[in-house]
Amino acid sequence: GAEQVHLWRRAYDVRPPPLPWDDPRHPRFDPRYADQDPESLPATESLHDTLRRVLPYWESHITPDLRQGLPVLIAAHGNSLRALIKHLDAVPDDDIANLNIPTGYPLVYELDGDLKTIRHYYLGDPEEIAAATRSVARQAGPG
Template sequence: MERILVLVRHGQSEWNLKNLFTGWKNPNLTEQGVAEAKKAGEQLRDLKLKFDLAFTSDLTRAQKTLELILSEIGQDGLETVKNQALNERDYGDITGMNKDEAREKFGEEQVHIWRRSFDVPPPGGESLKMTAERVLPYYHKEILPQVLGGKSIIVAAHGNSLRALIMELENLTPEQILKRELGTGAPVVYRLAEDGSVISVQDLAD
């Protein structure tokens, strides 16, 4: 029995393009983001993957990415569960701020700590550790049992909510996961053993 879990970060959003801290705000995909999502669908179609169930966040850019992927693989209308547990990390008071402007205002070192430390949140926001504390319980309760039951599952979410999952799946340290880059619209295909451990991982990023 195959146990397939595919994780995919949303395609480029309008705020990615503008280099803004996005968090829980709801910008749409850019034209490039739409193209990235369609390409992800093509890649999964080439692998002949079909899904039994989809999960996504409560944010438009992830939902739209998932819709475009499912359309490319001929699975429009697949049952999809949406939950804010899979939302991007909340950037709090710096949400909507240009990253270069944030560096000018708070200093390069401070912004780097907020972006790339594991457990230091920006003011009013979440650290990656705090993001993991909402993502992982949801994964264990709602997603993993479906995979272990033999269903092929796709999760369309965000850079940091997916990092939280990847950290656990690949047994990475906080230092290792902070260096892990996730391309927009690039699927990562996991095959899991019956205990939920990873047998193989295939990153479809260029």
């Protein structure tokens, strides 16, 4: 029921059931992945899996720019952002399910020389951001 869906959507290491190989929603049918080996495309993914996919990109592409003092803009899906926030803020596995990211509001991170979080904040009207955050929490279901 709703509790299981909440676990699939928000828990750190719980995967939903995989898509069948012949399901048209399987990533192997997505033209964006046409140059990838279909066997390498996940049919399901937990936040832990997402983090393992995001961190190498963070280290190889984003970290070098940050170390050079370049500004970086990241536009991503909510789960990729949750994984990155988990990493940057060292959010414990058990607490990550309660992280709600309001859609469409820029989130600014200020990092020190070791790329550790100094602070982070959303840009926009605080009341609108709070309402959007509550809306995301309601979408996530019980928890």
